[in-house]
Amino acid sequence: MMEAIAEKQTTVDSKSNVRDEPVIDQDMTGAQTVGVPFADNPKMSMRNVNVHYADKQAIFDVSLDIGKNEVVAMIGPSGCGKSTFLRCLNRMNDTIDICRIDGSLQLEGQDIYDPKLDVVPLRARVGMVFQKPNPFPKSIYDNVAYGPRIHGLAMRRTELDEIVETSLQKAGLWNEVKDRLHAPGTGLSGGQQQRLCIARTIAVSPEVILMDEPCSALDPIATAKIEELIAELSENYTIAIVTHSMQQAARVSNRTAYFHMGKLIEVNDTEKVFTNPDHELTEAYITGRFG
Numbered sequence: 001m002m003e004a005i006a007e008k009q010t011t012v013d014s015k016s017n018v019r020d021e022p023v024i025d026q027d028m029t030g031a032q033t034v035g036v037p038f039a040d041n042p043k044m045s046m047r048n049v050n051v052h053y054a055d056k057q058a059i060f061d062v063s064l065d066i067g068k069n070e071v072v073a074m075i076g077p078s079g080c081g082k083s084t085f086l087r088c089l090n091r092m093n094d095t096i097d098i099c100r101i102d103g104s105l106q107l108e109g110q111d112i113y114d115p116k117l118d119v120v121p122l123r124a125r126v127g128m129v130f131q132k133p134n135p136f137p138k139s140i141y142d143n144v145a146y147g148p149r150i151h152g153l154a155m156r157r158t159e160l161d162e163i164v165e166t167s168l169q170k171a172g173l174w175n176e177v178k179d180r181l182h183a184p185g186t187g188l189s190g191g192q193q194q195r196l197c198i199a200r201t202i203a204v205s206p207e208v209i210l211m212d213e214p215c216s217a218l219d220p221i222a223t224a225k226i227e228e229l230i231a232e233l234s235e236n237y238t239i240a241i242v243t244h245s246m247q248q249a250a251r252v253s254n255r256t257a258y259f260h261m262g263k264l265i266e267v268n269d270t271e272k273v274f275t276n277p278d279h280e281l282t283e284a285y286i287t288g289r290f291g
């Protein structure tokens with residue numbers, strides 16, 4: 001199943017046959033992904049993805065599946081390409097002129113970079129929640145109703161009302177806003193705004209939700225609420241989450257992918273990544289030796 005399993009890159013003292021301290025191959029020549037990057041039941045399948053910003057390569061030959069109803073966490077030092085890779089998954093990088101993406105990226109077997117594919121419905125199927133809560137300058141109701149309106153998901157006002165209510169409920173925000181649906185979304189607290197953004201994403205019934213550090217602007221209580229929500233959402237959605245918090249990755253994800261300088265170093269069950277990683281770079285990162 002896994003062609004890309006690389007030998008652990010450790011050095012062995014040929015005389016004593018004792019394993020030296022792992023060598024950290026900082027320039028990463030020849031590194032390949034170790035662990036389990038593929039899923040039995042993939043929702044999204046990425047193969048040999050390379051991304052350039054003009055002449056600068058940001059992602060090197062990354063292959064990864066995201067399984068149905070799985071939560072995959074993406075971790076790694078700043079600048080290693082987590083956001084770049086995540087944005088490839090719903091063609092958000094299309095908005096960056098100098099960005100070029102090669103390789104195969106599929107959603108349920110369909111090439112998402114097919115020139116004939118319309119990105120608007122793609123981004124409804126693969127929704128995104130950003131680092132900084134970014135509600136539209138509209139009412140709470142209209143923020144959530146926005147997607148269903150542009151995608152024509154509700155024929156009548158009562159249907160739209162229902163989508164708005166269930167989306168806010170799923171995002172754990174309904175009780176806090178039901179009496180002020182027509183107040184501006186920007187008037188909510190940061191944590192509430194982020195849940196509003198999650199409600200807005202859910203309102204178009206996505207299959208996959210991409211989250212790029214969704215809690216980094218939030219306090220611990222708001223963060224705990226979002227994490228609880230991710231656990232609930234994973235029953236019905238496939239989720240890829242970028243996080244700088246290893247505790248968060250450990251709490252919310254099934255598998256964790258460790259990126260380093262644009263390469264996917266290791267993918268394994270989350271517990272394994274944080275207790276007994278296969279690659280010394282992963283170990284160096286999780287033990288705080290760099291990053």
Ligand SMILES: Nc1ncnc2c1ncn2[C@@H]1O[C@H](COP(=O)(O)OP(=O)(O)OP(=O)(O)O)[C@@H](O)[C@H]1O
Pocket residue numbers: 053058076077078079080081082083084085096
């Ligand atoms: N719009 C852009 N134009 C040019 N280069 C970019 C652009 N966005 C990202 N890069 C470069 O691509 C590389 C990967 O950046 P990316 O933002 O994906 O990293 P990251 O892992 O998400 O980092 P962080 O943890 O700091 O958010 C970096 O070298 C970055 O400078």
Ligand SMILES: [Mg+2]
Pocket residue numbers: 082083084212
């Ligand atoms: Mg980032």
